[in-house]
Amino acid sequence: MKSIYFNSILILCMAFMIMSCEEEEYAIPQVPSGLQNDCIKHSLGPNVVGLNMEFAYAMAIKPEEGKLTSATVEASIEGADGTFLSNKSYHTDGSGQDIGIEVGDSSRTNGNTTVVNFNRDTSAATLRYYYTIPEEARGKSVTFTFSATSSNNETISQVMGPYDIAEMDFELDLIAQDSGTAYISISDMQVYTFEEAQANPDKIDLIYLYRSLDDISFGHALVSPSADSKYLPDVLVPAGVNNHTRMVKAWNIRDRHLARLQYGEYVDDRDLLEIDFEEAADYAINMREEAGLWVETADNSYKAFIFINSTDSGSKEMTLSIKRIKVN
Amino acid sequence: MKRNINQLAFFCLTLALLVSCHKYPIDEDGLLITDRSECYVSNFELLGSDFRTVRTKGAEIDTVAQTIEVEVFFGTDLKNLYPQFSLITDAKLEPKIEGKVDFSDLDNPRRWTVVSGNRKVRKEYTVYVTVE
Structure with a gap:
């Protein structure tokens, strides 16, 4: 009786182990349809007048649906001289180096808005935005709206912030x-x-x-x-x-x-x-x-x-x- | 033989239970009152507002005379110092040190009392500070 009980427990444990070790087969994630975007803030620490706030803005669309045509950033307070959106798309190579590839014209800033127009067939890009904090922003908060457009007339945007600007x-x-x-x-x-x-x-x-x-x-x-x-x-x-x-x-x-x-x-x-x-x-x-x-x-x-x-x-x-x- | 081993194991288990169940009372600070009667300062440190030592050399602790003599660097801000005492096991310090201490009145040195683990022995230490 005792050995039956022991053997039953043993079989149950083995069955459990076999089941729990079953691997699920990896599947490549499906790319969602339509224009996609995402943004992160790179710079850390307090936002001090005269320094840059740095963001990385990523946008992508399936090649069969269209191409990227422009990327725009609108700041709630106009940036100081030196504010720009990089026209290079960055990726990191195997040794951790940032590699930039030019994908558009140099950015144009008009008031609060900075734009890069893509001049190469681009389905996915990550552009960097540098906002030089102006004197007018001291002690206030700033919000940024990042947006992208594609050749199939889609537009997508993401709001970042608000970020407090230091008094110091x-x-x-x-x-x-x-x-x-x-x-x-x-x-x-x-x-x-x-x-x-x-x-x-x-x-x-x-x-x-x-x-x-x-x-x-x-x-x-x-x-x-x-x-x-x-x-x-x-x-x-x-x-x-x-x-x-x-x-x-x-x-x-x-x-x-x-x-x-x-x-x-x-x-x-x-x-x-x-x-x-x-x-x-x-x-x-x-x-x-x-x-x-x-x-x-x-x-x-x-x-x-x-x-x-x-x-x-x-x-x-x-x-x-x-x-x-x-x-x- | 097997019976002897079982008896020994039972004895050890009972002993361990008895030992682990011995309870020490707790004082008003939530610290155990133990059987230890030793009562002395084993080490002393003095930190500045930047939390770096201000001692020019090791503090001299006399556990018989119950004194601590410490020399600090020239220019030490004596009003804003953090003393640190190391005490014998289970002892505690009165009054408690809860922040910066003012040592600027060199003619009236600061005093702390060390209380032993059994709370029956009390020794007052005087801290003499001299400036380089």
Whole structure:
């Protein structure tokens, strides 16, 4: 009795395994009839004025039904100079390289609308759209309508967005030099010399200096003009330059827009606004390459993130990039 | 022989059940109150607002005098530091560290109490910070 029961279970298990291992035969997906399209947004991170938003727009129709004749993108806010729809269809080869093949005339932009007319018999294409974010879009949201037409008079479209455009500004690769352009303005996002700082004392938010001191790790520093003189050793501060700038040191925030490194990290408007400067210091000593600094100006008008792209102790200079948002 | 093996297995199983069923009480923080009476700090770290160490060298922990001496870099923002204590197993720290701690008043060093796993031994540690 016991062996019958055991054998029955065994047979059932084997039957189950045989059934579950049956493979379904692969079938090539059927191409739907009519003009088809799809779109993805390529660019990541906050959408900042002056930068590109990049999209890939794919469209296709069965060869026996017709050919692609045009691709159009309409933005809800007119793009800045540099906005275009690529006339090349891209695919990725076996080694991961993007290969572009020209399929149409160069794009024409008229107001909000950018068009590429196909000049080769094309049944399927993926065009790239680059929207240069204009000043008018700051703090607003933008929507895009991608559409394609085919020779059999079909039209298809896809709406992308809305996408929020950041309030922030940014400036890349300012070079601060000890005893040179050592005076940094957040409101202007510029570096100034001693004489220029003296002429614009209200604008100076930070002083850059490099010191190699015995028994002290001082190195590269960004210091508020009003800071204790021990943090500004042998620095002659121009008359009238006395802003009390508050700052918080940061590390491992390699904002991709500023650093242009491989890290997918971004500082957004919200990050800038949420940093608490209540008990913040007015100096940052011993700053290193790839370090960061959250900054609030003395008049609370601006909050900023400074990324240190590089430092050079020999020439006593620092290359820095700034993201900044106006608060008041 | 077979009977002996069965008896041994039964004994082991019973023992395992008894051991696993031993329950420790839980304190107000949801932590187990155990039998351990050891009570000391085994390691100490001090991080800046950028979550990097501000120590110039390892902290000196004296478990007899119950002191921790730590030297920090020149220019360390003493108002915004994150202390980290490593404690002996099952011990806990009072008061809890829930964010930044202000160490700027060097004349009045900060103090924390280590409480043993059985909650019967309490030792107050004083953290002395000096600047490079």
